[in-house]
Amino acid sequence: xxxxxxxxxxxxxxxxxxxxxxxxxxxxxxxxxxxxxxxxxxxxxxxxxxxxxxxxxxxxxxxxxxxxxxxxxxxxxxxxxxxxxxxxxxxxxxxxxxxxxxxxxxxxxxxxxxxxxxxxxxxxxxxxxxxxxxxxxxxxxxxxxxxxxxxxxxxxxxxxxxxxxxxxxxxxxxxxxxxxxxxxxxxxxxxxxxxxxxxxxxxxxxxxxxxxxxxxxxxxxxxxxxxxxxxxxxxxxxxxxxxxxxxxxxxxxxxxxxxxxxxxxxxxxxxxxxxxxxxxxxxxxxxxxxxxxxxxxxxxxxxxxxxxxxxxxxxxxxxxxxxxxxxxxxxxxxxxxxxxxxxxxxxxxxxxxxxxxxxxxxxxxxxxxxxxxxxxxxxxxxxxxxxxxxxxxxxxxxxxxxxxxxxxxxxxxxxxxxxxxxx
Amino acid sequence: xxxxxxxxxxxxxxxxxxxxxxxxxxxxxxxxxxxxxxxxxxxxxxxxxxxxxxxxxxxxxxxxxxxxxxxxxxxxxxxxxxxxxxxxxxxxxxxxxxxxxxxxxxxxxxxxxxxxxxxxxxxxxxxxxxxxxxxxx
Numbered sequence: 001x002x003x004x005x006x007x008x009x010x011x012x013x014x015x016x017x018x019x020x021x022x023x024x025x026x027x028x029x030x031x032x033x034x035x036x037x038x039x040x041x042x043x044x045x046x047x048x049x050x051x052x053x054x055x056x057x058x059x060x061x062x063x064x065x066x067x068x069x070x071x072x073x074x075x076x077x078x079x080x081x082x083x084x085x086x087x088x089x090x091x092x093x094x095x096x097x098x099x100x101x102x103x104x105x106x107x108x109x110x111x112x113x114x115x116x117x118x119x120x121x122x123x124x125x126x127x128x129x130x131x132x133x134x135x136x137x138x139x140x141x142x143x144x145x146x147x148x149x150x151x152x153x154x155x156x157x158x159x160x161x162x163x164x165x166x167x168x169x170x171x172x173x174x175x176x177x178x179x180x181x182x183x184x185x186x187x188x189x190x191x192x193x194x195x196x197x198x199x200x201x202x203x204x205x206x207x208x209x210x211x212x213x214x215x216x217x218x219x220x221x222x223x224x225x226x227x228x229x230x231x232x233x234x235x236x237x238x239x240x241x242x243x244x245x246x247x248x249x250x251x252x253x254x255x256x257x258x259x260x261x262x263x264x265x266x267x268x269x270x271x272x273x274x275x276x277x278x279x280x281x282x283x284x285x286x287x288x289x290x291x292x293x294x295x296x297x298x299x300x301x302x303x304x305x306x307x308x309x310x311x312x313x314x315x316x317x318x319x320x321x322x323x324x325x326x327x328x329x330x331x332x333x334x335x336x337x338x339x340x341x342x343x344x345x346x347x348x349x350x351x352x353x354x355x356x357x358x359x360x361x362x363x364x365x366x367x368x369x370x371x372x373x374x375x376x377x378x379x380x381x382x383x384x385x386x387x388x389x390x391x392x393x394x395x396x397x398x399x400x401x402x403x404x405x406x407x408x409x410x411x412x413x414x415x416x417x418x419x420x421x422x423x
Numbered sequence: 424x425x426x427x428x429x430x431x432x433x434x435x436x437x438x439x440x441x442x443x444x445x446x447x448x449x450x451x452x453x454x455x456x457x458x459x460x461x462x463x464x465x466x467x468x469x470x471x472x473x474x475x476x477x478x479x480x481x482x483x484x485x486x487x488x489x490x491x492x493x494x495x496x497x498x499x500x501x502x503x504x505x506x507x508x509x510x511x512x513x514x515x516x517x518x519x520x521x522x523x524x525x526x527x528x529x530x531x532x533x534x535x536x537x538x539x540x541x542x543x544x545x546x547x548x549x550x551x552x553x554x555x556x557x558x559x560x
Contacts (some may be wrong), residue, residue: 025447352455354453354455354464354468355486355487357468358467358468358485364469364471364476365471365472365485368447368475368476368479368483369479370478370479370481370482371471371475371483371484371557372483372484372485374484374485374486374487375487376487377488377489378484378486
């Protein structure tokens, strides 16, 4: 039974229980015997590592002096081979982790503040006779401090921003006509993939394309056979190529550009960037144009069967990518045709609040003369306002110098700080 | 000029028909998020329209009260209030509680020990044929 000895011990456990020496983080020059004395004294008190070091975290000794190994001769032969295997594995693993960490240090993925510091020349050193030092700060350019460097959005380039697979929930396509057009595009593209035998590529991310790709996909003719099977005719290869094109990453900025970040950016550049982003998100078709397109199609395309699970997943995934509408799993089961999918897309989302539900679907309750429905909590102030007493109360409170609402006049509670030991 | 009789505005029914419901107002509070309000939300959606239509003399308000259990609060003509917590109840159970509050008088609950209650009890008590001098048949 070799199962248990083969299991490696977790790094943290081995670190905590091994006789290795713990060195304070900011004093790497400490001699080994002194450090060992410190370590043994702290180890008696606490079972957790008293200080943090990167090497120690990944299971390596922090000093040059390694802990005394257990002599292999004193162990049984089987156990000694296991020990050597384990040591080899842990050494490889720690080397990989170290390489990874080192590579991260070499090429930081986050934008760091500039290390070089420049000093303005003193007034005596300036040779230009026309130079006059400013008496006030008015009109002088302002440079930002680096204290809030990481919380400033301007210091994070586009590559650092999260890019989702689908549009965000507030950018979903809501227009029913555009939804139908994009569904047609998704169905046609999935059929093209299926027809060309690219079953494996159906799981990949397809290129978003632009207006041209949309027109190209909608230009294909869909022939629906009996039983719901469909065939696509036309420039199938062109659509396939556009699907398999992967969007290129934006080019990395040069060092010069990074330096230019210190200068004030022109607002016009920001506007153009915003426009570019909006263009990328747009569904490339106007609602009126989409309505005309829908009229031109034969209704039989809605009978295309989605019995094939691969096709159904490909279509719903593409719809999610194009429109931001995610079809829930419990609905997927009941969707059998493209028409069914269109119905799900056209269905209104359920109201999340009871008030919205009553307003939309229960007019018989709101129309009753003796019933009043509120959208939010009825506060004591609302009750006073209802009987016309609040203005009197407010006036009297102001007269006495007391606040009418809120607790901003009160000191902040410091009990939390007491509990955390901060005060 | 013929003499006209004074038109009769009210119709005396010996006190009948002058009943005023003591419940003036009913407040229905719910929470959109909490699980204990599921029954109350169902009640407001499906049962309350009918209940409110059947009680036109009672003012009914529906308002959310986030992070609190659902409640029904009855306001009465005598100025008192009665509240019932309806957490985790089914819509039909809540309907019974709403009916209790609507039909209540607003007075405090009292234990009734006698079969007959009167606001003006007689000093001599209720007459009985077996009291006093027995009848000679």
